[in-house]
Amino acid sequence: MFYNLIMVFTxxxxxxxxxxxxxxxxKICLGVFLFLWALTLINTTNLGNWFMExxxxxxxxxxxxxxxxxxxxxxxxxxxxxxxxxxxxxxxxHTYALNPxxxxxxxxxxLARNHYDRIxxxxxGFMLAYPMRDYFKxxxxxxxxxxxxxxxxxxxxxxxxxxxxxxAVADIFFPSMGGDYLGSQGDIWDAQKDMGLAFLGAILIxxxxxxxxxxxxx
Numbered sequence: 363m364f365y366n367l368i369m370v371f372t373x374x375x376x377x378x379x380x381x382x383x384x385x386x387x388x389k390i391c392l393g394v395f396l397f398l399w400a401l402t403l404i405n406t407t408n409l410g411n412w413f414m415e416x417x418x419x420x421x422x423x424x425x426x427x428x429x430x431x432x433x434x435x436x437x438x439x440x441x442x443x444x445x446x447x448x449x450x451x452x453x454x455x456h457t458y459a460l461n462p463x464x465x466x467x468x469x470x471x472x473l474a475r476n477h478y479d480r481i482x483x484x485x486x487g488f489m490l491a492y493p494m495r496d497y498f499k500x501x502x503x504x505x506x507x508x509x510x511x512x513x514x515x516x517x518x519x520x521x522x523x524x525x526x527x528x529x530a531v532a533d534i535f536f537p538s539m540g541g542d543y544l545g546s547q548g549d550i551w552d553a554q555k556d557m558g559l560a561f562l563g564a565i566l567i568x569x570x571x572x573x574x575x576x577x578x579x580x
Contacts, residue, residue, distance in 0.1 A: 381434075385437070387441075388437065388440050391440050391441060391444040394444065394448075395444050395448060398448055398452075399419075399451055402451045402452060402454060405455060406454070406455045406456070407455070407456050408456070411454065412454050412455065415450070416454055419447060419451065426443075433501050435496050435497070438492065438496075439493035439496045440493075442490065442492055442493060443489065445489055446482075446486065446489035446490055449485050449489075453479065453482050458479035458482070459479070461476060461479075463478055464478030464481075479556065480555065480556070480559055483521070483555075483556040483559045483563075484559040484560065484562065485563060486520075486521070486560045487517045487561055487564030487565070487566075487567070488566060488567045490513075490517070490564075492513070492571055494512070494513035495510065495568070498512060510572060513564055513568065514561065514564040514565050517560050517561055517563070518557065518564075520560075521556065521557035521561065524556075525556065
């Protein structure tokens with residue numbers, strides 16, 4: 363059983379995939395996400411922020427759907443993507459700065475701020491770097507070292523790009539709602555910390571996946 367659990371981490375090495383109609387695991391992931399997504403919309407405390415935060419989610423999902431006939435990720439990759447998206451939409455439901463779980467962490471551990479946004483930024487690297495490796499390895503067939511290093515570099519680049527998008531939304535396009543969307547909570551180094559955590563998450567998952575790959579001799 364433990365071996366089968368570990369084996370899921372090596373799926374990136376195999377291009378074999380199940381079609382959606384025969385992939386019960388993927389159907390479950392999609393069903394769970396859509397159910398939670400609907401709940402966040404129904405229970406959101408800030409509808410304008412919900413739509414802003416979910417714009418990129420819609421674009422991302424559309425990309426996965428359109429490209430599905432040409433490329434299917436491994437089940438592990440889809441699981442990681444689902445977990446990340448669920449974390450993100452839960453943050454969007456109340457805004458990141460006012461997230462209830464973040465307040466619980468703040469009160470329990472006597473933290474200076476609501477750190478839910480930090481969790482999601484770290485998860486961006488930790489949850490999405492592996493699917494990037496999956497894509498680079500099985501679609502492009504790039505060398506192993508490129509597939510290990512490039513996801514970390516792209517995570518850092520995407521992190522910087524997202525901070526620029528946040529600035530544009532908060533200062534240029536929607537200044538009336540920008541404060542809620544930005545969620546810096548008075549931290550002047552918020553952008554740098556967010557990028558750093560995402561980069562750290564990507565490096566960490568690459569180290570874990572590489573170690574498991576060596577353990578299994580894959």
